Amino acid sequence: MDLELRHLKVVRAIAEAGSLTGAATRLGLAQPALSTQLKRIERLLGGPLFERGRSGVRPTPLGELVVARAAFLLPTVRDLQEEAVRLAQGRDAGTDRFRLGGTHGPLLGGLVDRLATVRPDAPVSTCTSWSEGEIAESVVRGRLDFALVGACGESPAPLADRLVWREVGVDPVFVMLANDHPQAAREEVALSELAGEAWTDVPGDGCFADCFAAACARAGFTPARVYETDTASCVHLVQVGRAVGLCRATFPTTPGMVTRPLAGAPLRWRHLLGWHEGAPAARRAAEVAAAARAAHRGAVAGSTTYRRWREAHPEFADGSPAAA
Structure with missing residues (x-):
């Protein structure tokens, strides 16, 4: 399995929510399903991305790296998609x-x-x-x-x-x-x-x-x-x-x-x-x-x-x- 944008969105949501429960609500997923996805992502990247505690979760050093890269990549890809749509519309700009x-x-x-x-x-x-x-x-x-x-x-x-x-x-x-x-x-x-x-x-x-x-x-x-x-x-x-x-x-x-x-x-x-x-x-x-x-x-x-x-x-x- 290759790393995909949807995986980065999951990691970012967990980091922003500070808990699996909050991230699951934000993503519209059941918490067990989100936990399963996170385990798959962690296996893909070679280590745990979050440490779990009584107050929620916080990123590990590996998790901090992934969250930082996601913060850069996700907006970049979003902007690319939007620019592509506008460019495609440009062919109709004369009408x-x-x-x-x-x-x-x-x-x-x-x-x-x-x-x-x-x-x-x-x-x-x-x-x-x-x-x-x-x-x-x-x-x-x-x-x-x-x-x-x-x-x-x-x-x-x-x-x-x-x-x-x-x-x-x-x-x-x-x-x-x-x-x-x-x-x-x-x-x-x-x-x-x-x-x-x-x-x-x-x-x-x-x-x-x-x-x-x-x-x-x-x-x-x-x-x-x-x-x-x-x-x-x-x-x-x-x-x-x-x-x-x-x-x-x-x-x-x-x-x-x-x-x-x-x-x-x-x-x-x-x-x-x-x-x-x-x-x-x-x-x-x-x-x-x-x-x-x-x-x-x-x-x-x-x-x-x-x-x-x-x-x-x-x-x-x-x-x-x-x-x-």
Whole structure:
């Protein structure tokens, strides 16, 4: 048996986790299966790679050598694979296409519409996921050309060290209320006035949940319940009065509910466009960024509530709001 990359991944996972149990969980393996693999790798390399103790495992001198080489080789091979994919795509660089990835939000459809309008000869395809990291990884690997995702407040964009990111727009987070909710007639709602409510929003792998919890703590309460689910289910829970929802300020008008600003804009959402600077699609980045910003302006214009709020808060008009 020859040493393979998968063997190096196993050794690295064990070293990073500090235990076979943790590494097995990370790799999606049963611990006995991982132990068997490790024994085979150790026989192949001629000696034990880890010393086992009460607190877990630590590399032997041989293990330290293998871990150090794996730390160099695995990223190198990953970069090679990504470069190969982009090179292979280069043969199609003369024919424009737009492979877009996005999280569940109101801007992806607007971006598709604008690109299809200005470039009717260029195919446009889309892929959506609740995970910003998954979309970003697909761009890194060459499966997508552009990522249109969001980030909470000042949190960094996903894979910021490997992709180029540009800000499309910044919005406050609004609250969705049923038409007959006691606060629905208000122009603005204080977060503290919703202290007894159940909440709903879409999931994500950023820090939004933590930022929301912190905002509630500043307002003097802890959310009684938070339903994380898809957009349609969030809307339904709001319409039937089971919860109030969190949404971007550009969320479109929906029968049976209204959106209202949260007083003081305690939560903000940044819309970001990302791409890989070494990919053939990078030459179209300025065009796609302009279309994404136009989509954001269109979404703002389509919301009477948001337009009125922005008129009263001009610091958001240029896309560079002051920190909440």
